[in-house]
Structure formats: C-alpha cells, structure tokens
Amino acid sequence: MDPIDHLLTWADVKGIALNGIRPRVLPGRGIGILATRDLKANETILAVPSNALRTLDNTSxxxxxxxxxxxxxxxxxxxxxxxxxxxxxxxxxxxxxxxxxxxxxxxxxxxxxxxxxxxxxxxxxxxxxxxxxxxxxxxxxxxxxxxxxxxxxxxxxxxxxxxxxxxxxxxxxxxxxxxxxxxxxxxxxQPVADLFNHSPDGCSVAFGHKGFQITTTHAHKAGDEMFIRYGSHSNDFLLVEYGFTIPSPENPFDETALDPYLCPRFTPAQKELLEEEGFWTGYMLDSQTACYRTQTALRLLCLPEWQWRAVLDGQRDEDEDGALVDAELLKLLRKYEKDARATVTEIDQLDKVGEDESRRLLRERWIEIRQLIDTNAARLSQQ
Ligand SMILES: C[S@@+](CC[C@H](N)C(=O)[O-])C[C@H]1O[C@@H](n2cnc3c(N)ncnc32)[C@H](O)[C@@H]1O
Incomplete structure (x- = not known):
C-alpha cells in the first residue's frame, strides 16, 4: 500500500480526523497537506486526540x-x-x-x-x-x-x-x-499533523486536554496547499531550525542583522555609551525599515553626544536628524549589498562542497538578504 494511504488507514483507527484535506508528496518540500474541497474560514480540518500524541508521559x-x-x-x-x-x-x-x-x-x-x-x-x-x-x-x-x-x-x-x-x-x-x-x-x-508545512499565514493550531485541532483562518480552494504557522520566524531561524526558507517578500518576519557592519563603526567610548543606554548590538533590518535600536545607534554616528542624549530624553525631535541617519544607513547597506553579492559568487564557486541542495539553500538565503537590502536601499534613495 502507498505509505500515505497506509498512514491514513492507521490514523482513522487512532481517531485522527481529517476533514477536507489529504497529505500529498510535493516537489521540493517532502510531504504537505492539500485541500480536497473548497474550505471555509473557521473549519477544523484536523483533530488529533491526545492518545495519538507521543509525549514525555507516554514514553517507555x-x-x-x-x-x-x-x-x-x-x-x-x-x-x-x-x-x-x-x-x-x-x-x-x-x-x-x-x-x-x-x-x-x-x-x-x-x-x-x-x-x-x-x-x-x-x-x-x-x-x-x-x-x-x-x-x-x-x-x-x-x-x-x-x-x-x-x-x-x-x-x-x-x-x-x-x-x-x-x-x-x-x-x-x-x-x-x-x-x-x-x-x-x-x-x-503528533503523526499526520506533522505533515503540515509552514507559511506565515497558515491555519491556527490549538490544543486542550482532548488533543489538537487545526483550523482554517480564511477560505481556501480545493487543491490549495494547507499550512500552519510554526511561529513568527525570520528566514535565518527557519533555515537553522527547519532546513528551509521562504522567499523574502512572502515572509513578513524576515530580517537580517546589521551588527557586523554597524558595531565596528563606533569608538570604544561610543560603544560604552551604547552599552550603558542598552543600545549595543541587536541591529536588525526587515523589509520595511531598520529597527529603532539601529536608528538610535546610527544617530550617534551623526550627532555629538549631547544632542544624541537629547533625542533619547525626548528633548529633541528625532525627525530633525532623519536625513543624516538615513544617509548613514544607506552607506552601510551599500557595503552589505556588495558583500552579499560576493558571498553568492563564492557559493557559486563551491561546486564540490556539500550537497547541491544545501548550496542552493545557502545561496537562496543570501538572495533573500539582498532583497531586504535592496528594498530598503531603494526606499532610502528616493527620500
Ligand atoms: C513538520 S515537517 C512538515 C512536513 C514535511 N514536509 C515532511 O515531508 O515530513 C517540517 C519540515 O517540512 C519542510 N517544510 C515546512 N514548511 C516548508 C516550506 N514552506 N517550504 C519548504 N519546506 C518546508 C522542512 O523540511 C521542515 O523541516
């Protein structure tokens, strides 16, 4: 018997209830779950009873x-x-x-x-x-x-x-x-539920003492792949923890760290100041903007300390120095973009190292990072 059919027969005996869905082998992502009919929002498409779970309590x-x-x-x-x-x-x-x-x-x-x-x-x-x-x-x-x-x-x-x-x-x-x-x-x-792939707008997952339920959050067409959301994860996290990434524009939680580019720009005294004020490291760029920590750290490169403190204390409007901060960020992103390009070239030259698919995944991650950088650089250049 086909392994998926066999699993479904077993699932039925175990009381695992599939409603309008079926697992299917999907190119590039192992097995996933497809809708077998049009689904409405708020339909429970899978229920897994507690006794079908493998837990600490029922381990030998x-x-x-x-x-x-x-x-x-x-x-x-x-x-x-x-x-x-x-x-x-x-x-x-x-x-x-x-x-x-x-x-x-x-x-x-x-x-x-x-x-x-x-x-x-x-x-x-x-x-x-x-x-x-x-x-x-x-x-x-x-x-x-x-x-x-x-x-x-x-x-x-x-x-x-x-x-x-x-x-x-x-x-x-x-x-x-x-x-x-x-x-x-x-x-x-949990068998069967573990066949759902991840998407940032996947179905909701809930559990109670009776077991797990997976429920649609919006309508789907027959044949759509059905996803759950593993969490609000960046592609760096998805790659390390799950071995895949999703194209940057489809992942609103994607971000990249700017620390290697920003940290070396500060003098020891500025570093100390940023540490004291709780703004040292953790500089992130997402598809929309650089985070508040990054903006604050960049501002220290643009202003004397007393003016920088005045912004922190609410005495100076942060927009006053917006153009200077944006220009510093743009400079940094141009350097990052150049290095990201060079890394892609380096990966392309490694044709005997590791598996083709591993190199493809690694390359993809850098392409996604370049997209994050390019989107921000385009926005900053227009301002
Ligand atoms: C819980 S399993 C999901 C079922 C899995 N596809 C299988 O064949 O068993 C998680 C794994 O599925 C794959 N996966 C999940 N979501 C994915 C996605 N959006 N794109 C590519 N692979 C994905 C990754 O290999 C991940 O480690």
Whole structure:
C-alpha cells in the first residue's frame, strides 16, 4: 500500500480526523497537506486526540528512567532511535512518511560541512552555534546512559532522530508539564499533523486536554496547499531550525542583522555609551525599515553626544536628524549589498562542497538578504 494511504488507514483507527484535506508528496518540500474541497474560514480540518500524541508521559519508563534529567527533546529522540532499531508496526507506518536521513543531512545546517556553515549569515551562525551546543549536551546525556538503554544508539542515529524531533514537534503543555518543564521543552510529536508545512499565514493550531485541532483562518480552494504557522520566524531561524526558507517578500518576519557592519563603526567610548543606554548590538533590518535600536545607534554616528542624549530624553525631535541617519544607513547597506553579492559568487564557486541542495539553500538565503537590502536601499534613495 502507498505509505500515505497506509498512514491514513492507521490514523482513522487512532481517531485522527481529517476533514477536507489529504497529505500529498510535493516537489521540493517532502510531504504537505492539500485541500480536497473548497474550505471555509473557521473549519477544523484536523483533530488529533491526545492518545495519538507521543509525549514525555507516554514514553517507555525504560527510557525516562535511564535518562533522568535529560531534556524532553533528548528523550523523544531516544525513543525514536529505539523504535528505529526495533520497529513496532505503528511506528513503521509513521516512519514510512518521514524525511530520509539524506533529506535531513542536506537541508539542516547542523549537518553541513564547515565550508558551508562559514558562509551562513552571521545571525544564522549564532543560532546554529546555540543549536549545536544544545545537541552536544543532549548527546552527552544520552551517550553516558547508553549502558542502561535497551539498545545501542550511535551519534549519527541520534542526530537524525534529534533533528526529526526539532523539525516536527508541537508546543504542548498539561498542568503537570507546565509547572515542571522549561518552555522550550513543552514538546510533543503528533503523526499526520506533522505533515503540515509552514507559511506565515497558515491555519491556527490549538490544543486542550482532548488533543489538537487545526483550523482554517480564511477560505481556501480545493487543491490549495494547507499550512500552519510554526511561529513568527525570520528566514535565518527557519533555515537553522527547519532546513528551509521562504522567499523574502512572502515572509513578513524576515530580517537580517546589521551588527557586523554597524558595531565596528563606533569608538570604544561610543560603544560604552551604547552599552550603558542598552543600545549595543541587536541591529536588525526587515523589509520595511531598520529597527529603532539601529536608528538610535546610527544617530550617534551623526550627532555629538549631547544632542544624541537629547533625542533619547525626548528633548529633541528625532525627525530633525532623519536625513543624516538615513544617509548613514544607506552607506552601510551599500557595503552589505556588495558583500552579499560576493558571498553568492563564492557559493557559486563551491561546486564540490556539500550537497547541491544545501548550496542552493545557502545561496537562496543570501538572495533573500539582498532583497531586504535592496528594498530598503531603494526606499532610502528616493527620500
Ligand atoms: C513538520 S515537517 C512538515 C512536513 C514535511 N514536509 C515532511 O515531508 O515530513 C517540517 C519540515 O517540512 C519542510 N517544510 C515546512 N514548511 C516548508 C516550506 N514552506 N517550504 C519548504 N519546506 C518546508 C522542512 O523540511 C521542515 O523541516
């Protein structure tokens, strides 16, 4: 039987209710969910009962006892590894629709060769370093407990399972877990719901003690891909945490960090001043504008300190120096644009490093950044 048909038969037995939707293999994004009929706003298109979730509570005691103090992420990943090892029937049906190890290695920067990682935008590199530290910590706990687990787990197996958990879990709490677990560990796996791809204007996801519901927020036509929103995420975040990006104009949450261009412009005394006033680093550019922190820091390059302070204290109208700040920003963006172009050329010359698809993803990210820069530069040049 086709793996999707098999999953749907199993889902029916488990009480997972699909309404007007069906999973389908989609070019470039694995499996996704399509509408099988016209859908109205506020229709519940998927309901997953609590007993179909994979949670900390229903993970085998042999795992949770061996991994005392481990994160839920590590525990769910370990449970997946052990099921890969000794596949129960239920799991085989679900596993058949997972992305392959090769898909994960190709799309997730955590698995990329260092030459590609070094070409990620700085913000994505920061996110990746944090993710990598989190993975190392989880693997250290799991590998130390290896002797107490029912079967051996290798680091590559654990990384695959850990990244499946990373890309497929849903935020979920119960009164018990809410009090006990850190926020980032409020996670559960849910078959079928984990086949929804992400879009910033996706359907809403809600849960209660009975389970999860996914509900349309507006009308859809039969054949439309149905999405959920994983969060208000920039493309740097989507790339590192989920292994994809979406074209910049379609992602209202996309932004890029200007720190590497702005921070070196300040003298040590100006840096100290910005630190004291809480404006040091975190300079972001989205498709509309540079953030308030950036404008404030740029203004320090344009004004003497007493006038800069006067703006902060509300004694001087910030619009008075708007043109100067915009000119500084434009100068900075021109340099960033030049470097972004050079990075794309560098990626194009790396034709033997990593997988083609990984290089395509990396290249796309820089194209999106160039779009953010170009949109802002065009706006500033017209003023
Ligand atoms: C929860 S799963 C969604 C189902 C997934 N497509 C599958 O085949 O299993 C999340 C993964 O789907 C892919 N994905 C989600 N949204 C996407 C999008 N808008 N464009 C491309 N890939 C997407 C990414 O690989 C991501 O890590």
């Amino acid at each position: 005691k042999s795992i949770t006892e061996a991994l005392q103090g481990a994160t839920v992420h590590a525990i769910l990943a370990t449970a997946l590894c052990l099921d890969f090892h000794d596949t129960p029937d239920d799991f085989a049906i679900w596993k058949a629709v997972f992305p392959s190890l090769q898909d994960i290695i190709t799309s997730m920067p955590l698995c990329w060769p260092q030459e590609l990682v070094a070409l990620l935008p700085p913000k994505a590199q920061t996110l990746l370093s944090k993710q990598s530290a989190k993975f190392d910590k989880d693997w250290s706990v799991v590998s130390s407990a290896a002797a107490s687990l029912p079967a051996g787990i290798t680091r590559p197996q654990f990384m695959y399972a850990w990244l499946l958990v990373n890309t497929r879990t849903f935020y979920h709490t119960t009164p018990a877990t809410k009090a006990k677990l850190p926020k980032e560990d409020h996670m559960v796996l």
